[in-house]
Amino acid sequence: MKDFLVKLIKNPYVFNLLLAVVLSCALIYGTLKWLDSYTRHNEAVVVPDVKGLKIEEAEEFFKSNNLRYSVIDSVFSKNVEPGAIVELVPSPGSKVKEGRIVFITVNAQTSQMATIPEVEDLSFRQAYALLRARGFENVEIEYVPGDFKDLAVAIELRGRELQKGEHVPLTAQLTLKVSSGESELPSDSLGVPSSIPIETLDSEEENWF
Structure with missing residues (x-):
């Protein structure tokens, strides 16, 4: 039996x-060990x-938890300190593997800017809708x-007439000047007339494009 095994082993095939077979087993074992180390099971x-x-x-919290981070976006909120973190992906409390990258959104240092459009001779509804489409939310x-x-007629910011193409913070309080069709104004002319409230303008914006 021993001689048979020796002859069998000596057979080149x-x-x-x-x-x-031995090399395949070694390769599979090594691959499994590497995957286990790479994915850090459990x-x-x-x-x-x-x-x-x-x-x-x-940064110290991420380091102590063996996590990495990457800032991918910024937003602006007046209610949050500039530069503060406002969102994380995965969200706080999520369980992740060590070494995972956490994607961060921070609050911008200043408000986003947008350009003032040409509104002269547009109807005030069109002009208002155009400003809202640019991202301006505070329009009087x-x-x-x-x-x-x-x-x-014009767009003003704190009493100064703005020119087409000027860059203005989206949070700025703008005043849209509108012609009354009269040479003089009644005493209650400031603001949108009661027959056309701001809510109506907002709901009709999409009809002007």
Whole structure:
């Protein structure tokens, strides 16, 4: 029996077959060990809640939890400190593998800007809708003397007339000057007339494009 096994092993075809089997087993074992190390099975950490903190402050929390981070976006909110973290993906409290990248959105240092459009001779509804489409949310309507009723005349910011193409913060309080169609204004002419409230303008914006 022993002689038979020796002869069998010495057979080049059998030897190569056995060698291939051994190498395949070794390769599979090594691959499984590498995958286990790479994916860190059964090892998870919790994403810390660092909302409201600056990046410099949150960095220590990420390091202590063996996590990495990447700032991918910024938004602007007057109610949040500039530079503070406002959103994380995955969300705080999520269980992730060590070394995972947490994607962060921070509050911008200043409000986003947009350009002032040309509104002269547009109807005030069109002008208002155009400003809202640019992202301006604080728009007040003010009637001024003029020959043609309900035509946009100008856009002002704190009493200064803005020119087409000027860059203005989206949070700015704008005043849209509108012609009253009269040479003089009644005492209650400031603001949108009661027959056309702001809510109506907002609901009709899409009809002007």
